[in-house]
Amino acid sequence: MKTVYSEDHRLHAARMELIEGTLKPAVEKPERAEIVLARIRETGLGPVEPPREFGTEPLGRVHDARYLAFLERAWEMWTASGRDYEALPLVWAIRGLRAVEPEAIDGKLSYFSMDAGTPITAGTWAAARASANVALTATAMVRDGARAAFGLCRPPGHHAAADYYGGYCFLNNAAIAAQWLRDQGAARVSVLDVDYHHGNGTQAIFYERADVQFVSLHGDPRTEYPFFLGYADETGAGAGEGYTINYPMPFGTTYDVWGAALDDACGKVAGYAPDAVVVSLGVDTFERDPISHFKLTTPDFLQIGRRIARLGRPTVFLMEGGYAVEEIGINTVNVLTGFEE
Ligand code: SP5
């Protein structure tokens, strides 16, 4: 299968993230994409192509205009107010506070974010735009008849909702891809999210819709980030009732349980009979991931690809998380080669 890759991801390279009460070196770093790319070349998975420019229109189909305007100008506003280091939010409009967009950049950062672990840097907007173009270019390959394509997206996307960023995500690449397929004539699209963390942004974007199914396997939000979405009783609302399906699982989950959940999830996807499947491909389910708590092994990732292939649907794989940088290449490419067997 073809891979789409842009080196513009390097423009987003945060030094630090706020995690467990301290600033630590960012785990979501450029080497992640470089190592996956190296493994693709090493294994001969297929050609690597640059993205095309899709402009802002497909972004506006998923994200709010005010949010996009904020992302575009955030770094400029932050540095204009005298700072030359990475921007982080500090206060959120929770219960009883007014959810209005403040004038000052410090207020805007909070208004448009869900966590303090996602720094904005000078190149964040350019990198996020390139990442969305990577996703859309891979998606267009599948629209044009490819059985599958891989968008080596960085930064990732699934925690970003219509109007907020967080979890290392700014533009929701999977949602942008699914919406674009709909706009290109697909009647139904499934998003299958196998990242260790719940794809809260993708779920929120499609929660009240029947035309995009969202199915996610992830760490139980009672004990894991993002904590405030991803429970099993979230099944969609209104016209979307029944089209969101969550499989929260406890710390320590191994492939016997995870793979059974994937099998069930694939049954739901097959039952929906989508025209295409967008896979939010995180490999932070790996046993040695530094921030996660599932126990999938390197060979398990081959099984994931094989199971998804059995759906027999045109499939776009989009990179999400995975922070064990030494193994991110082999684990990611194992999913793709498992799919191709
Ligand atoms: C795309 C993606 O995978 N985003 C993940 C964002 C997670 N950010 C918060 C991580 C909190 C980790 N808690 C660490 C426990 C380590 N012992």
Ligand code: ZN
């Ligand atoms: Zn993740």
